[in-house]
Amino acid sequence: MERLTDKPAARGVLDRYRDRLPVTNETPMLSLGEGGTPLVSSRRLIERIGCKDLYFKLEMCNPTSSFKDRGMVVAVAKAAEADARAVLCASTGNTSASAAAYAARSGLDAFVLVPHGRVAKGKLAQAVAHGARIFAIRGNFDDALAIARRVSEKHPIALVNSVNPHRIEGQKTAAFEIVDDLGDAPDLLFIPVGNAGNITAYWRGFVEYFQAERASQKPRLIGWQAAGAAPIVRGEPLDDPQTVATAIRIGNPASWEAAVAARDESGGEISAVTDEEILAAYRLLAEEEGIFCEPASAACVAGLLKYAARPEALEGPESLRDQTIVCVITGHGLKDPETALAIEAEVPEVDADLAAVESAMGLA
Numbered sequence: 001m002e003r004l005t006d007k008p009a010a011r012g013v014l015d016r017y018r019d020r021l022p023v024t025n026e027t028p029m030l031s032l033g034e035g036g037t038p039l040v041s042s043r044r045l046i047e048r049i050g051c052k053d054l055y056f057k058l059e060m061c062n063p064t065s066s067f068k069d070r071g072m073v074v075a076v077a078k079a080a081e082a083d084a085r086a087v088l089c090a091s092t093g094n095t096s097a098s099a100a101a102y103a104a105r106s107g108l109d110a111f112v113l114v115p116h117g118r119v120a121k122g123k124l125a126q127a128v129a130h131g132a133r134i135f136a137i138r139g140n141f142d143d144a145l146a147i148a149r150r151v152s153e154k155h156p157i158a159l160v161n162s163v164n165p166h167r168i169e170g171q172k173t174a175a176f177e178i179v180d181d182l183g184d185a186p187d188l189l190f191i192p193v194g195n196a197g198n199i200t201a202y203w204r205g206f207v208e209y210f211q212a213e214r215a216s217q218k219p220r221l222i223g224w225q226a227a228g229a230a231p232i233v234r235g236e237p238l239d240d241p242q243t244v245a246t247a248i249r250i251g252n253p254a255s256w257e258a259a260v261a262a263r264d265e266s267g268g269e270i271s272a273v274t275d276e277e278i279l280a281a282y283r284l285l286a287e288e289e290g291i292f293c294e295p296a297s298a299a300c301v302a303g304l305l306k307y308a309a310r311p312e313a314l315e316g317p318e319s320l321r322d323q324t325i326v327c328v329i330t331g332h333g334l335k336d337p338e339t340a341l342a343i344e345a346e347v348p349e350v351d352a353d354l355a356a357v358e359s360a361m362g363l364a
């Protein structure tokens, strides 16, 4: 009998891209159906931006509702292949949710170090549900990552943060999918930047497809950090990064150099948006496009709005008029319900009565 995982849509990235990933005959074909996420066109935002085409790559549609699954499936499969008994990560939330799910799927233990009091509730709920052993470190993400690295050096536990090269390999598959869906690479890719693994991975994917002649061009990568957590923009690490976008609240990105190389080789840039701009874009995306993402994801849309307002984006050779743009929507809004409800939590109570409801709805 054919099993569910044998169906094309549910094959996952290890199987679908096995010849472009570090897959051997011994690698377990782990999958929760990650990858193959929708590339959805903009209906309303595009009018404000004034570009030729605008798409959202909905990475929130992965099994644990963030792009982290693409890299995690590779990292956990390789850990299982190497006979590791446990995986370990430091996490602002999504990495731990993904590590916990794929570890559960493979029968490995998962250890998670989160910065104390700074992880969105939905993400913590995911790690708890999958049975991960979670420790809240009295420090920030960067402290937690430094300790995780030391633990994995001393003990036979696989570190599955994006310093694990298999993570970046898996994450590059999103760039392949964009090229396959569009028939070529876009002109510009807008992406949030935290630990900077994802921008690194996209660049690798686009370069690989270009070299394999699957694409005629490579996009310019336009990365966005939060203003209170913008070490790459400022050119120096930060001790106490602050932003509502907890997934990019990182003061010393692990993939800093690779991200700067991706920025420069692509002719792109990495800039910053404020929390106000992030929350405005977060609402806009939900209200005008029907896409409910988490604040970190909205950073790239905030960045697009800012970019499109520059004089050179309106007129001249750099004008957006002929450009095809993709925004990477990295994670789901339900992961951070507190931010969502802080914006507008006013739900009036009404009697269970037709006339009362009609009156409340303004129909009476």
Ligand SMILES: *Cc1c(COP(=O)(O)O)cnc(C)c1O
Pocket (backbone or CB within 6 Å): 066, 067, 068, 094, 095, 162, 192, 193, 194, 195, 196, 197, 198, 199, 247, 248, 294, 296, 297, 330, 331, 332
């Ligand atoms: C991890 C994450 C990011 C940042 O990606 P990096 O690879 O750390 O730069 C952005 N958004 C979401 C939702 C994330 O989970």
